[in-house]
Amino acid sequence: MNLLHERTRAVKIISIIAALALPTIPLIANYGVQYFGGYPPLAQNPTIAVGLPTLITGTALNIFHPAITYVFGSAQKLMIVVLGFIALFAIYISLYEVKKASGVYAYLMLMGTASIIAMLLSDDIFNLYVFFEIAALAQVGIVLVSKVDYNYETALKYMILGSIASPLLLIGIALLLGVTGNVNITDIVYSIQHGLVNPQSPVLLMACSLIIFGWLYGTGLPPFHTIKSAMYSKALPTGAALLQAFSVFSFVAIGIIILRIFSYLPFAHIFIIGISLVAMTLGITMAITQTDFKRLIAYLAVGELGYIGIGLGLGTALGITAGLFQAINEAIITAFLFIGFGTIMYKTKETDMRKLGGMLVETPKSALLVLLAGLAMAGVPPFNAFQSKLMLVQASLNSGLPEIAIIMVLLSIVTFMTFMRAFHTIYLRPRPADLKIKNEKIPNITLVAMVAFLVVCLVLGLFPQIATNFLQGMAMSIA
Amino acid sequence: MIMDTQLASLLTAGALMVIGIFGTLFLDNLIKKVISLAFIGDGANLFLIAMGYKVGGIVYIFLPGMSMSNFSQNASYPLPFALVLTSIVIGASTMAVMLGIIILLNKKYGSLSASKILGE
Incomplete structure (x- = not known):
């Protein structure tokens, strides 16, 4: 029973309060470890350990985590604040761009955001799987309520693929559980590093492969890039802005776990770099051929994920810091672009670039902001992606892989060209005679959101240490 | 041969x-x-349950009068059973959403053919 049905004002108030809490709570929360449904390890909890046999207290069981453990550190703080910031504006715009606000849509966006936050915090791989599934359901829901043509078909395809990929991820987790007896990631790493299990066990290699497969599906890396970009294009611009942020942060959450557990396997690094190169190349080159602007940004978003993967795959402290920084930048810039191009959809109800043109006259302010967002995505200074891409180039040069640096620079140029072509088609060329434009002003909140994204891009571009200081601790612990 | x-559980999975x-x-x-x-989801769940199996194991409930060392050595592993419950719930929710979408698509296309609806 939906008690808030037709109660637009109540929906708006509740949604805005919840959305405001998303970036605010992590800002004021203290760092720490939270044990859900249990207690700290016995070694930290001597009162419970009294009377237990040495079979437990004298072994690694004494330091293992019996509870579901959540870790809130500085890197998590920054990522959650950024995700909350994107969610805040996505929800706010979605409530004010339409006459009748949809509580269901706002709820799905909040649920998806909450599950991705849990993925970032969780130190328990099964818990991560649970939230991975909830996030997938929320993403499907966001697409289902969009009323875009063929959204049901795309959502069903995504779910069918997900229903194959998720059990495989679950089997990967089950294999890890079977070998190490644990689902806590810190304990799994301890078991592998201290020889409690054979690190070269083929079962562990199989688990690694299956978890990587789930990672590819969840984040839209090849071979799932087509369906993921279709999902973005079938969502509303606000939904797409949030969906890509979900992909970016689930990419980071699972990628970090893969690195923590399997970094001793050389092929894990090689595979991450290889698949990231494929994602970059495929995503950005496929963007060139698109005629639908939402699809174009979607493919660019997939391509940009590759940059994050390169940073993680290099495995050095600088590389991982650069990868995490790029993740934050990409989430903000792509949300900025989706919302910016969303103004075109708002005015024309059209996403096919062949039918668009001359929009600069209609929406000059948002055109300027979209242009700046595009420059930011391509890595033009003084924006934030310039700093993270520069760090990625430095990290790959330091790791003795100049080829990767060259590919990254070349693909940034292609990104720039692709974006400028889209910008020219939509804004600069003469307006087609049959293009109908709605005589309604773009809501102020949309412009405010775009300016806020621009300010963040500029601040992080001019003072990158604001972000990197938060990320270095995590990068050093993984490298 | 038994x-x-x-x-047997792993093979069935x-x-x-x-x-x-x-x-x-x-x-x-x-x-x-x-x-x-x-079927795929059930296979994964059975696989997970099979991970908790212990030959000659006892139920993981510490009863009065039971020796602590006997219990800690022989109790089967409870974690997979707890995990699989969550996994079943997730599977059921996913399936409900999929079936809901299929009902809507069936109304739109008047068919249940994947090749017609999804263009496969």
Whole structure:
């Protein structure tokens, strides 16, 4: 029973309060470890350990985590604040761009955001799987309520693929559980590093492969890039802005776990770099051929994920810091672009670039902001992606892989060209005679959101240490 | 010869997954596809349960009068059973959403054919 049905004002108030809490709570929360449904390890909890046999207290069981453990550190703080910031504006715009606000849509966006936050915090791989599934359901829901043509078909395809990929991820987790007896990631790493299990066990290699497969599906890396970009294009611009942020942060959450557990396997690094190169190349080159602007940004978003993967795959402290920084930048810039191009959809109800043109006259302010967002995505200074891409180039040069640096620079140029072509088609060329434009002003909140994204891009571009200081601790612990 | 329970469970899980993947890939009816997907999920759940099996193990409930060392050595592993419950719930929710979408698509197309609806 939906008690808030037709109660637009109540929906708006509740949604805005919840959305405001998303970036605010992590800002004021203290760092720490939270044990859900249990207690700290016995070694930290001597009162419970009294009377237990040495079979437990004298072994690694004494330091293992019996509870579901959540870790809130500085890197998590920054990522959650950024995700909350994107969610805040996505929800706010979605409530004010339409006459009748949809509580269901706002709820799905909040649920998806909450599950991705849990993925970032969780130190328990099964818990991560649970939230991975909830996030997938929320993403499907966001697409289902969009009323875009063929959204049901795309959502069903995504779910069918997900229903194959998720059990495989679950089997990967089950294999890890079977070998190490644990689902806590810190304990799994301890078991592998201290020889409690054979690190070269083929079962562990199989688990690694299956978890990587789930990672590819969840984040839209090849071979799932087509369906993921279709999902973005079938969502509303606000939904797409949030969906890509979900992909970016689930990419980071699972990628970090893969690195923590399997970094001793050389092929894990090689595979991450290889698949990231494929994602970059495929995503950005496929963007060139698109005629639908939402699809174009979607493919660019997939391509940009590759940059994050390169940073993680290099495995050095600088590389991982650069990868995490790029993740934050990409989430903000792509949300900025989706919302910016969303103004075109708002005015024309059209996403096919062949039918668009001359929009600069209609929406000059948002055109300027979209242009700046595009420059930011391509890595033009003084924006934030310039700093993270520069760090990625430095990290790959330091790791003795100049080829990767060259590919990254070349693909940034292609990104720039692709974006400028889209910008020219939509804004600069003469307006087609049959293009109908709605005589309604773009809501102020949309412009405010775009300016806020621009300010963040500029601040992080001019003072990158604001972000990197938060990320270095995590990068050093993984490298 | 009586097969080991764990091995039998793992083989059954493997068979369920293979049948499920076959059905998902080669059956055209969307409802049959969903049933096949349920097979894959059930296979994964059975696999997870089989991980908690212990030969000669006892139920993991510490009863009065039970020796602590006997319990800690012989109790089977409870974690997979707890995990699989969550996994079943997730599977059921996913399936409900999929079936809901299929009902809407069936109204739109008047068919359940995946090749017609999804263009496969």
